[in-house]
Amino acid sequence: MSAIAPTRHVQTTVELALRGRRRDVAGRVFQGGLLLSLLLSLAILIVLLGTSLSDAWPVLSSRAGAFVTSNVSRLDVRAGVRQGIVGSMILIGFVAIVAMPLGIAAAIYLQEYARDTRINRLLTTNIRNLAGVPSIVYGILGLVVFVQALRAVTGPNVFGRSYVSGGLTLSALVLPIVILITMEALRAVPRSIREAAYGVGATQWEVVRHHVLPYAAPGIFTGAILSLARAFGETAPLLLVGAVTGYLSTPGGRTPLEILQGQYTSLPTQIFSWSRLAGDGWKANTAAAIIVLLVIILVVNLAAILLRNRYDRRW
Amino acid sequence: MGVCDCDLVMASTAGDRSLSIERLRGRPRRRRKEALVRVLLVIATTISLVISIAIVVALIEQTIRFLAAVDLGELWTEGWRPRSGQFDLLTIFIGTLEVSVIAMVIAAPLGLGAAMYLSEYATPSTRRRLKPILETLAGIPSVVLGYFALQVVNPMLVQGLFGATSTFTIMAAGIGVGILTIPLVASVAEDAMYAVPNALREAAFGIGARRKTVATRVVFPAAVSGVVASLILGFSRALGETMVVAIAAGATAGATRHWNPLEPGQTMTGAISSLAIGSDQVKGAAGLNPFDALYFVGLLLFMLTLALNVMSERFVRRVRRDF
Known part of the structure; x- marks a missing residue:
């Protein structure tokens, strides 16, 4: 083999001759430009993280522990994000309990059960459009339905501005996204799996439950994690359904129901309200809260990406 | 089992x-x-x-x-100041348009460039390594980009390059929204380019086309409806973006009608959020609660984004039909 391999010199001469004796400069520049546009996104991410870290340094270096464990305060040197973190976690729990099962069930129906009728196509189109509705419009929905109309249930003592309202609003927001991602994961499972199961006498639900869902599970799970991360960082709709932007007292010794029907805030809401306050102390607090938020979201997203790469399966 | x-x-x-x-x-x-x-x-x-x-x-x-x-004349007289009963739709509409156009000026080249690189130039392994950049960017919450627009983009780019003097500018908000929109444009456009059958590329390579020629003259025209869909979707996303505008565009208490992107301004989404958190919320004329304006603006926003989404869906369907 090596005896007949062309020398490097011959190889470049032939290559040049084939290319018309010119190096493809324009092509290289074009390719470089495209790569640059991708790398610029990376640069933005790095600058974003870098400035947030350097802005947050006064807080992170002196009182990182206290910052995460203390409540909101009027004094910038004593304010912390504990209530925001707890609030966001409760909201996310709400979304996980309400939106995930509903979304997965709807996707199973549309992908596995529904025939290709006009009504079912309309339902799918409707869900696609719902996924494109701006999040603040979901906030208005939450305000009218959960805060005003259902006030007696969602939070009789706080004018309906409770965890229940916030959680339901976020659930409505991520529901279409969960449905679409789950449908895609189900679609990727090949027909032959279903047909094999039907062939040995399984009913439709048994086919879905024991054969389709297990294969689609990694995709569904990744999608679920990403939608939860999305809900975690969502702010605009919560401003409308009354997340507290100022001082919030969270007295101890309440029953879980009282907590859920009570006032709330979330980590992104705290970031928003702090970002509007003047002074270097608040700027550092805002940046520190952003670091906390980003760490949580990036860890969750990384987990989802790794999970997908690990179980990514080509049929 | x-x-x-x-x-x-x-x-x-x-x-x-x-x-x-x-x-x-x-x-x-x-x-x-x-x-x-x-x-x-x-x-x-x-x-x-x-x-x-x-x-x-x-x-x-x-x-x-x-x-x-409301006195319907107030919907057209200059200025958005709900506190004093001024609900000029044109003021917030111009603001929205400015923010979205600036956002697209950022997101269209960067998003499409990234999409074309990933689809036409990257090897499978570089693709796997580079794609998480866009996925990470897509996961950044909009409040964070609002802070970024206010603390970094405005002082460094808008004030430094364009000589703006205000702490809050439409331009900074637009750039922030643009950064948020890049991943969406990139992912929809990349799907469309990736869906172009290899036979088309191979035919072009077979008659001696270069890589750039294949990318720009073969793949791009074949995927053009998907590219258009990605731009429409991006625009619709930019129209509906709230937090960046609420933080970086200023004008929470009211805005005048102007076209200057180097000054603070108000958008439809910004108007809704500032009405909601009460910075505009004082009882106005008898029987009229300025707060209710947010429903009207919300309805307009909803119809606008719905129309754009339906349009982009048409284009996406055309890609599916072609291949």
């Missing part, structure tokens, strides 16, 4: 060996379970329809209440 609903086996051990339609259907319990599951799934599916109807009804009902109370 460790399940034993083996009716036929059970039946045959019971001694009844005749084969009937009734037995092939399975045990009644098993059939009831099937029916029950089906009903539950249908209910779950209907909820999405209920949400859509609730959105439309809520918006329209409250809008009618607002329009009945």
Whole structure:
């Protein structure tokens, strides 16, 4: 083999001759430009993280522990994000309990059960459009339905501005996204799996439950994690359904129901309200809260990406 | 899978060996379970329809209440100051348009460039390594980009490069929204380019085309409806973006009608959020609650983004039909 391999010199001469004796400069520049546009996104991410870290340094270096464990305060040197973190976690729990099962069930129906009728196509189109509705419009929905109309249930003592309202609003927001991602994961499972199961006498639900869902599970799970991360960082709709932007007292010794029907805030809401306050102390607090938020979201997203790469399966 | 609903086996051990339609259907319990599951799934599916109807009804009902109370002339006289009963739609519409156009000036080249690189130039392994950049960017919450626009983009780019003097500018908000929109444009456009069949590329390479020629003259025209869809979707996303504008565009207390992107301004989404958190919320003229303006603006925003999304869906469907 090596005896007949062309020398490097011959190889470049032939290559040049084939290319018309010119190096493809324009092509290289074009390719470089495209790569640059991708790398610029990376640069933005790095600058974003870098400035947030350097802005947050006064807080992170002196009182990182206290910052995460203390409540909101009027004094910038004593304010912390504990209530925001707890609030966001409760909201996310709400979304996980309400939106995930509903979304997965709807996707199973549309992908596995529904025939290709006009009504079912309309339902799918409707869900696609719902996924494109701006999040603040979901906030208005939450305000009218959960805060005003259902006030007696969602939070009789706080004018309906409770965890229940916030959680339901976020659930409505991520529901279409969960449905679409789950449908895609189900679609990727090949027909032959279903047909094999039907062939040995399984009913439709048994086919879905024991054969389709297990294969689609990694995709569904990744999608679920990403939608939860999305809900975690969502702010605009919560401003409308009354997340507290100022001082919030969270007295101890309440029953879980009282907590859920009570006032709330979330980590992104705290970031928003702090970002509007003047002074270097608040700027550092805002940046520190952003670091906390980003760490949580990036860890969750990384987990989802790794999970997908690990179980990514080509049929 | 460790399940034993083996009716036929059970039946045959019971001694009844005749084969009937009734037995092939399975045990009644098993059939009831099937029916029950089906009903539950249908209910779950209907909820999405209920949400859509609730959105439309809520918006329209409250809008009618607002329009009945407001002096309609106020919707066209200059200035958005709900506190003093001024609800000029053109003011916030111009702001929205400016932010979205600036956002697209950022997101269209960067998003399409990234999409073309990933689809036409990157090897599978670089693709796997580079794609998480866009996925990470897509995961950054909009409040964070609002802070970034206010603390970094405005002082460094807008004030430094364009000589703006205000802490809050439409331009900074637009750039922030643009950064948020890059991943969406990139992912939709990349899907469209990736879907172009290899036969087209190979035919072009076969007659001696260079890589750039294939990318720009073969793949791009073939994927053009998907590219258009990605731009429309990006624009619609930019219209609906709230937090960046609420933080970086300023003008929470009101805005004048102007076209200058180097000054603070108000957008439709910004107007809704500042009405909601009460920075504009003071009882106005008798019977008119300025707060109700947010439903009207919300309805307009909803219709605008819906129209754009339906349009982009058409384009996406054309890609699917072509290949």
